[in-house]
Amino acid sequence: MATQATPPDLDQTLMALADPTRRAILHRLSEGEMRVTALARPFAMSLNAVSKHIRMLERARLVRRRRAGREHLLSLTPEPLDAAAAWIAEHRALWTARLDALDAMLKAEDRAGTKTPEKKGGAR
Amino acid sequence: MATQATPPDLDQTLMALADPTRRAILHRLSEGEMRVTALARPFAMSLNAVSKHIRMLERARLVRRRRAGREHLLSLTPEPLDAAAAWIAEHRALWTARLDALDAMLKAEDRAGTKTPEKKGGAR
DNA sequence: CCAGAATTCAACCTGTTGGTTGAATTTTAC
DNA sequence: GTAAAATTCAACCAACAGGTTGAATTCTGG
Numbered sequence: 001m002a003t004q005a006t007p008p009d010l011d012q013t014l015m016a017l018a019d020p021t022r023r024a025i026l027h028r029l030s031e032g033e034m035r036v037t038a039l040a041r042p043f044a045m046s047l048n049a050v051s052k053h054i055r056m057l058e059r060a061r062l063v064r065r066r067r068a069g070r071e072h073l074l075s076l077t078p079e080p081l082d083a084a085a086a087w088i089a090e091h092r093a094l095w096t097a098r099l100d101a102l103d104a105m106l107k108a109e110d111r112a113g114t115k116t117p118e119k120k121g122g123a124r
Numbered sequence: 125m126a127t128q129a130t131p132p133d134l135d136q137t138l139m140a141l142a143d144p145t146r147r148a149i150l151h152r153l154s155e156g157e158m159r160v161t162a163l164a165r166p167f168a169m170s171l172n173a174v175s176k177h178i179r180m181l182e183r184a185r186l187v188r189r190r191r192a193g194r195e196h197l198l199s200l201t202p203e204p205l206d207a208a209a210a211w212i213a214e215h216r217a218l219w220t221a222r223l224d225a226l227d228a229m230l231k232a233e234d235r236a237g238t239k240t241p242e243k244k245g246g247a248r
Numbered sequence: 249c250c251a252g253a254a255t256t257c258a259a260c261c262t263g264t265t266g267g268t269t270g271a272a273t274t275t276t277a278c
Numbered sequence: 279g280t281a282a283a284a285t286t287c288a289a290c291c292a293a294c295a296g297g298t299t300g301a302a303t304t305c306t307g308g
Contacts, residue, residue, distance in 0.1 A: 193284090
């Protein structure tokens, strides 16, 4: 019964994406490399807070850091999104299909049930 | 400059998915309605812990609860996955395209630079 | 050399996750 | 009516998220 080994990378990616500030950071970074200070400017929070968000994005490997002297240039590395998108799409399809199958089965059973009320419960 | 209103629903959906136990719960639920106890059995944690995960999944509207006497029947409602999948897919495409464009631009600039090192100011 | 800029580090606070155990609640079954 | 089943509620705990402020670090430029 395969323990379905769910990758911890997916945890980190989804967790990183589950915050509007971090999504906004990624969005800004899609326009190119940017320093921490520049990146932080539009947000209504301290530089330190943004720095922490960046650290979390790095941990999820959605952002890469390149030091150039005293400034740290951040850039977007969207690869982890592939896995996340794939996981969600795949499971959405699988689950929807299963639920549809169940629904069809229930409807069929119901039709049969009204004719031969045996099996379980019958009408309610 | 549209404040890009990031929906809090997305936060909850992604947060809910960012945990292996909760993903496993959803997976089991794709096989049909199940009681809390039955759902909790395979997990190496207390019933209460699973109950809390379920509550979080309900908050994200990924799971619906139907009370039938003393038992609560949980079922999967995969709709919120649509929004999550759409958001990720859309941004992945947009961001990748932007990064590609940036890259192409940099390469072109580089080629131009090595051939005709004039542009402005001339020699250095 | 030295002031200042760009960052992080460290400590702290508050709220939430993720887990526990034990008691309450509601419903079924004898 | 009462025991037991299926759940949650309540209190607690450790860890972490998300934020703050203040001090340290590391570079740059006059």
